[in-house]
Amino acid sequence: MLSMGNTPIFVADCLGIDISTIYCYRSLYLEGGLDKLLENRYRGYQGLLNIFQIESLKQELRTHLYTDAKQVSQWVKDTFEVTYTPQGMADLLNRIGFSYKKTTEVPCEADPLKQKLFVEALSKILQEKEEGDVVYFAGGVHPTHNSRSTYAWIEKGKEFQQPTVSGRDRLNINGLLNAYDVTDVIALDCECVNAESTKELYELALKKHPNAKNIYIISDNARYYHNKELQNWVEDNRIKQIFLASILSKPQFNRALVEILRKKGNQYGFLSEQDRIPRCYKEFL
Template structure:
């Protein structure tokens, strides 16, 4: 049995481009379609029925893709295929792609045509690029000032805290978010002959939410505030205290926003009695605060392909998701909002200009 979900996002984009390319050989497009459907969880028999072929052929195509990548789908004689470019031209192509990082194969094909007078089909280009060890990639967002050493220290300290956490201690992650009353169009499946659209929101009003989540229980505290500042920070900490009445110590992790370090907050903590301990995530390291992942989950469920006639409706839907849906469905959502931390080192990336 072939389990779905085996493709990366970049691989899916690459296969969809091949499947939709009208200039490629039909048999290459069919193979790409088959792999895409398998990735979606279709069985080999279901794919075979849809493409009017037999299931053994589907398995053979999957094996070709697994062993040779996209080249296995577009080159129909893996052993005997050879490049139309000379070795020197291949070196020049690799150097040009490495230097310019072109966004699509059309640009690459035009450069080859201008430079060497050779025309390539989309499928042929993909085969050539894969053979030269070039792949389609989507850049990650990596801040230049990320400090890998500080991230490692933070992760080690967090792991020690969680290992030694007593039964009367809790861990909470806090942050602010400002969702705007605007629909976010996202891809979806629909009948092939049916155009789909969504009505845009005309307003630009936004909700200011200062919130917190306990990853152990999925319990949230979400404050709709006029402004996110030191005062809203104190109100959030009070709400966290009220939600954990039996806890001796509540560890609150948050970013380095100025209002989190405000003197007003420090003075309140000194008077509060010591139940709350603040821990600050390293600067530029939002990936080390799981609540940031919660905001992404919120957008996927509230703003993607969803339009709200009024700002009031939008705010109600946003707050209902964060305060009711998340705690109620935490067993289904917890994997999307986890503390599976990793170090991101800018030295491991080529930073694009």
């Protein structure tokens, strides 16, 4: 545009940029042509590690456990002779896709092959089940009878005291969770999770699904599930008991339910009488 006789002010107004920028671009062009004008001199910070070192760090973190950023910084220093502060390393780890979280517990004796065979057998059973059949996961939970400290909006410099009890007493909840509808929960508040309460729980399932030809119940290998009287009763009813292979862990919904109950219980504040606890939990269940 300048070569066409236009003034720098006119060009700046047309392009919406400062007039000094026009003079700067003109000088660069006269100095080295288009190559000089288009030269990228503003490159972002690439970090202290190159892409190959980053990949090596990722592989190290995938195969070894580091519990804090300081340990990772030490490994990087020993391996690449590059120094990071713990905070700098934490920023790097977040940037490359890692977060600080708890490890996942798995049974140390787990056998992948046996797990695969069990899952295949279970899948076949579920695929061949008749229309209208119901599938439940069974499990017992034992939340502690106590309030827990939690986060809330509290005046700065002040404390909001929350009374607690000894926490020695526990609730006993025997339950079933529908494998295809997680909103379908059958829960039984009982004195003890045993064969007797399990039979009572199964009876609730039979009553809830009178038209189901079969009710499949998948459980772990707790002793009360193998009770002879319970198994004899199961054989005479529409219940089809399926036991998890011994190398498989318990269904994780047990832990999730306990955590939900704890959070729900905190909303009620301090509950000193044990018989009040089941009532507030039943409102949730």
